[in-house]
Amino acid sequence: VSLKEIQQKEKDLNAFITVDEEKVLNTAREVQKGIENGELTGSLAGVPVAVKDNICTKGIKTTCASKMLSDFTPPYDAWVVDRLKKAGAVIIGKTNMDEFAMGSTTETSAYGMTRNPINPEYVPGGSSGGSCAAVKAGEVSIALGSDTGGSIRQPSAFCGVTGLKPTYGTVSRYGLIAYASSLDQIGPIAKDVGDCAALLSVIASHDLRDSTSVNLKDYDFTSALCQDIHGLRIGIPIDYFKEGLDFEVRESILEATKVLKENGAIVESFELGMTEYAIPAYYMIASAEASSNLERFDGVKYGYRALEYEGLHDMYKKSRTQGFGSEVKHRxxxxxxxxxxGYYDAYYIKALKAKNMIKQSFDYAFQKYDVLLTPVSPGTPPKLGTSLRDPLKMYLDDIYTVSVNLAGLPAISLPCGLNQEGLPIGMQLIGNCFSEKTLLGAAYSFE
Ligand code: GLN
Known part of the structure; x- marks a missing residue:
């Protein structure tokens, strides 16, 4: 796709916050030279990629979709961006998202909402809605997103693309602007499972600058694709198929079990447990960490500063009042x-206890199953504006994705059908910690 075509598509879509054409062309020329003289041999040599705007890019604005960072140009690259560059990728631009990754629709961006490429009256999902929309619309074939409670998987499902949230610790968070550090993970978004595996192989690696980064022996995730899923034990948590789940979503997922069975997998339902605690525990932990992480935006060292104020405290107050949008302030x-x-024990500590018990219920499930098959979201994409009017419903709709982050597990979201209006339906495969290969193998059996 040419930059002109992207420009054309962006008029309706608004998937990008920043596309610096001159920089893109310069990089593309350099990469081309590198390929021609044999210096650049990386697996993504010459491949255009989009990066979510909460991932720092040296010399390219990184706004987190917030007025707070509207003028922030990082002096360094995030670890994953460094990996992309070393693999020869060309960064096309920075994608739109919910402000500071808080939201599920990409409507809380300070730079306007992104529309669903399949039907512009609907949301693309969020918070990595820009990355997913850009892939679906063919502006790029691969993109990076971040997932704290579903932000890669849910917009992937809503846009009909494939997205993977890696096991916590697989991809370095260095240079990812933190939302909730104990839950955040960067991951790949692509048209299909193969491209996801290829992108994950580039961005996953051990990084000493992220103390939670794990040193794995093997980072080649593409080797897992053609594995035989004969005898693979798939668990279906019945707690995820109760009231609130859209009929068409349910049917599509049950249809998917047939494919797995035909390929020799053993499919069984079971009771996972603890499901009702996932949303309250997640929103408490995520908001607690966010309130601490976002303390740094005080108008002193960088970020937005109010123009008029009286004294230091007034400057903090006005800068934060004017710089943050309402969803961020709520959190x-x-x-x-x-x-x-006084409230710490009653709420925060209790939420941490629930988190541990959720993790235990998954540990127990993985004694019996290799992979769990679930919906990604209870419904298909809502129309623009509806979630903003009913934020509680939007929070509750994260029910199938947030537990995965609380337990640190890997999960992949892939398309599994369309509803009557032609909107995509996604399914989720959840694996045990560091079982990305098993997950990718199982997902690949659908292609
Ligand atoms: N929708 C969830 C939230 O608003 C998840 C966001 C995310 O994963 N970044 O917190």
Missing amino acids: IMLGSFILSS
């Missing part, structure tokens, strides 16, 4: 409340 207030003395 900061909720998080500060939960962490305040």
Whole structure:
């Protein structure tokens, strides 16, 4: 795709916040030279890629879709961006998202919402809605997203693309602007499972600058694709198929079990447990960490500063009041409340206990199953505007994705059908920690 075509598509889509054409062309020329003289031999040599705008890119604006960072140009690259460059990729631009990755629709961006490429009246999902829309619309074939509670998987499902949230610790968070550090992971978004595996092989690696980065022996995820899934034990958590799940989503997922069975997998339902605690635990932990992480945006060292103020405290207050949007402020207030003395034990500690029990229920499930098959979201994409009017429903709709982050597990979202209006339906495969290869293998059996 040419930059002209991207420009054309962007008029309707708004998947990108920044596309610096001159820089893209310069990089492309350099990469081409590198390929021609044999210096650049990386697996992504010359491949255009889009990067979510909460991942730092040296010399390219990184806004987190917030007014707070509207003028922030990082002086360094995130670890994953460094890996992309070494593999020869050309970064086309920075994709739109919910402000500071808080949201499920890409409507809370300070730079306007992104539309669903399949039907512009609907949301693309979020928070990595820009990355997923850009892939679906063919502006790029691969993109990076980040997933704290579903932000790669849910927009992938809503746009009809494939997205993977790696096991916590597989991809370095160095240079990812933190939302909730104990849950955040960067991951690949692509048209298909093969491209996801190829992109993951580039970005996953051990990094000493992220203390939670794990040193794995093998980072070649593409080798797993053609594995035989004969005898693979697939568990279907019945708790995920109860009330609230859209009929068409349910049918498509049950249809998918047939494919797995035909390929020799053993499919069984079971009760996972603890499901009702996932949303409250997630929103408490994520908001608590967010309130702490976002303290740094005070208008002093970098980021937005109010133009008029009286004294230091007034400057903090006005800069934050004007720089953050309302969803971000909600989370900061909720998080500060939960962490305040007197409420800490009742809310934060309790949420951590629930998190541990959720992890245990998955540990137990993985004694019996290799992979779990679930929906990604209870429904298909809502129309633009509806989630903003009913934020509680939007939070509750994260029910099938947030537990995966609380338990640190890997999960992949892939298309499994269309509803009557032609909107995509996604399914989710969840694996045990560091079983990305098994997951990718199982996912590949659908292609
Ligand atoms: N929708 C969830 C939230 O708003 C998940 C976001 C994410 O994964 N970044 O917190």
